Amino acid sequence: MNQKNKKYPRPAVTVDVVLFTVIRGHLKVLLIRRKNPPFRGRWAIPGGFVGPRESLEEAALRELKEETNVSGVYLEQLYTFGAPNRDPRTRVITVAYFSLICANLVQVRASDDARDARWFSVRRLPRLAFDHLEIQRCALDRLKNKLGYSNIGFQLLPEKFTLTELQRVYEIILGRKIDKRNFRKKLTQLDILRGCSERRMAGVHRPARLYSFVQQKFSTRKGKGILFSF
Amino acid sequence: MNQKNKKYPRPAVTVDVVLFTVIRGHLKVLLIRRKNPPFRGRWAIPGGFVGPRESLEEAALRELKEETNVSGVYLEQLYTFGAPNRDPRTRVITVAYFSLICANLVQVRASDDARDARWFSVRRLPRLAFDHLEIQRCALDRLKNKLGYSNIGFQLLPEKFTLTELQRVYEIILGRKIDKRNFRKKLTQLDILRGCSERRMAGVHRPARLYSFVQQKFSTRKGKGILFSF
DNA sequence: TCAAAAGTGTTGTGTGTACACCCATGT
DNA sequence: ACATGGGTGTACACACAACACTTTTGA
Numbered sequence: 001m002n003q004k005n006k007k008y009p010r011p012a013v014t015v016d017v018v019l020f021t022v023i024r025g026h027l028k029v030l031l032i033r034r035k036n037p038p039f040r041g042r043w044a045i046p047g048g049f050v051g052p053r054e055s056l057e058e059a060a061l062r063e064l065k066e067e068t069n070v071s072g073v074y075l076e077q078l079y080t081f082g083a084p085n086r087d088p089r090t091r092v093i094t095v096a097y098f099s100l101i102c103a104n105l106v107q108v109r110a111s112d113d114a115r116d117a118r119w120f121s122v123r124r125l126p127r128l129a130f131d132h133l134e135i136q137r138c139a140l141d142r143l144k145n146k147l148g149y150s151n152i153g154f155q156l157l158p159e160k161f162t163l164t165e166l167q168r169v170y171e172i173i174l175g176r177k178i179d180k181r182n183f184r185k186k187l188t189q190l191d192i193l194r195g196c197s198e199r200r201m202a203g204v205h206r207p208a209r210l211y212s213f214v215q216q217k218f219s220t221r222k223g224k225g226i227l228f229s230f
Numbered sequence: 231m232n233q234k235n236k237k238y239p240r241p242a243v244t245v246d247v248v249l250f251t252v253i254r255g256h257l258k259v260l261l262i263r264r265k266n267p268p269f270r271g272r273w274a275i276p277g278g279f280v281g282p283r284e285s286l287e288e289a290a291l292r293e294l295k296e297e298t299n300v301s302g303v304y305l306e307q308l309y310t311f312g313a314p315n316r317d318p319r320t321r322v323i324t325v326a327y328f329s330l331i332c333a334n335l336v337q338v339r340a341s342d343d344a345r346d347a348r349w350f351s352v353r354r355l356p357r358l359a360f361d362h363l364e365i366q367r368c369a370l371d372r373l374k375n376k377l378g379y380s381n382i383g384f385q386l387l388p389e390k391f392t393l394t395e396l397q398r399v400y401e402i403i404l405g406r407k408i409d410k411r412n413f414r415k416k417l418t419q420l421d422i423l424r425g426c427s428e429r430r431m432a433g434v435h436r437p438a439r440l441y442s443f444v445q446q447k448f449s450t451r452k453g454k455g456i457l458f459s460f
Numbered sequence: 461t462c463a464a465a466a467g468t469g470t471t472g473t474g475t476g477t478a479c480a481c482c483c484a485t486g487t
Numbered sequence: 488a489c490a491t492g493g494g495t496g497t498a499c500a501c502a503c504a505a506c507a508c509t510t511t512t513g514a
Contacts, residue, residue, distance in 0.1 A: 008242070008280070049238045056310060079307060080286060080310045080325050082286035095312070162466085163466090205466070207465095207511075392493085411479085412478085435491040435492040436491085436492065438492080462513105464513100467510070468510100471506095472503105473503085477498100478499085481494105482493100482495085
């Protein structure tokens with residue numbers, strides 16, 4: 001880090017947030033339609049410039065709040081993209097984040113004057129602006145991988161959920177069926193769920209028990225080996 | 231990504247490279263002593279500004295080459311650090327990389343007029359400039375974790391190596407002893423090593439067989455589960 | 461009584477782990 | 488012959504994977 005500041009024109013720095021949720025059995029990602037060139041009319045990952053007094057994470061949280069009105073959601077830095085011509089206007093380096101949110105808790109600010117925001121199934125994305133397809137793929141890969149050795153799956157559900165709902169989240173993201181008994185056995189022996197006394201009635205069948213995630217138990221488990229390996 | 235460029239002063243963007251190697255049984259990291267304020271005289275991770283026409287990775291490779299004269303080494307983006315006051319002069323966002331190199335293949339440009347560069351054991355680091363201690367810890371965590379599910383351990387060895395040398399790399403980084411028979415059994419059943427006919431004589435004992443890493447076999451293995459779990 | 465999802469155990473197979481002795485070499 | 492690190496196999500524990508039937512509910 002030499003004192004060469006003058007020699008180097010400074011790039012613009014943005015944060016982009018790949019926001020996932022699960023709606024009716026599909027993994028969805030939030031996109032915003034661009035109103036201005038370049039890529040006018042194309043869909044893009046929400047993002048914006050990093051303010052002079054905020055950290056990168058603060059900038060990402062601010063963007064997230066602007067789009068969804070929620071705070072306290074899961075947010076993780078993903079990767080930084082800086083190809084010289086990824087934005088045709090000027091040099092823009094973007095620090096990408098990915099975020100998980102429970103669909104019940106969020107009301108997307110859609111379709112007001114300034115913006116057109118929609119959830120898209122990750123299987124059926126429209127053409128994206130800039131290198132946003134690459135960013136989105138990177139986020140999806142991270143999500144799939146991280147599901148195997150962390151607790152992030154719970155972030156897509158409300159505080160109380162049934163075991164079948166949790167299993168669906170895993171199946172949707174991993175893209176394959178999981179054996180019900182093995183799934184439940186694994187979770188109970190991980191000792192990270194607290195069953196509450198409530199039941200949930202949903203349809204003409206036996207009511208399902210509701211559970212909540214117990215953070216502290218999870219984080220104190222020994223770190224060696226895989227946690228979920230379905 | 232709105233058109234608000236004017237409102238936001240652009241930060242400087244740098245890349246920093248945490249460069250690891252193994253020398254005589256110790257995991258080492260390359261540091262450079264700062265000749266100028268701030269933090270004059272403190273040791274720092276090598277890095278520098280991102281040029282206007284180069285990608286982030288190109289900038290990291292350039293820095294790496296400037297420090298070590300080598301190319302073709304393992305390099306991976308680590309994390310981006312952007313706390314508003316991490317550099318007291320001005321806003322600097324740094325994209326950190328980490329890199330692994332075989333000590334035999336590198337000749338550090340040490341102690342010429344402009345720079346004072348040294349390998350430090352990760353166990354005995356000096357006080358570091360900026361937030362470089364945090365960056366270095368982040369890199370070390372990543373290295374330890376990634377050792378378990380990837381092939382990066384081989385990057386710290388020359389092309390031909392003995393199984394004991396490979397085991398030492400794992401023991402040094404993980405910080406614990408590994409059973410010799412289990413280590414060798416695991417590697418042979420992974421089928422990623424080719425034994426060559428050469429032997430290495432080193433000291434007054436039976437000569438050791440030399441092996442080389444076979445990339446293609448490794449990369450085609452099924453990705454589920456852990457690969458190394460010593 | 462029927463449909464629909466909830467809930468529950470056992471067995472075989474593979475992988476991790478612990479452990480001790482002989483081999484090849486130079487002095 | 489001896490000191491030094493190289494090289495090899497077996498037995499137990501545990502985790503993953505496959506698999507089918509009973510329960511509870513509302514209509």
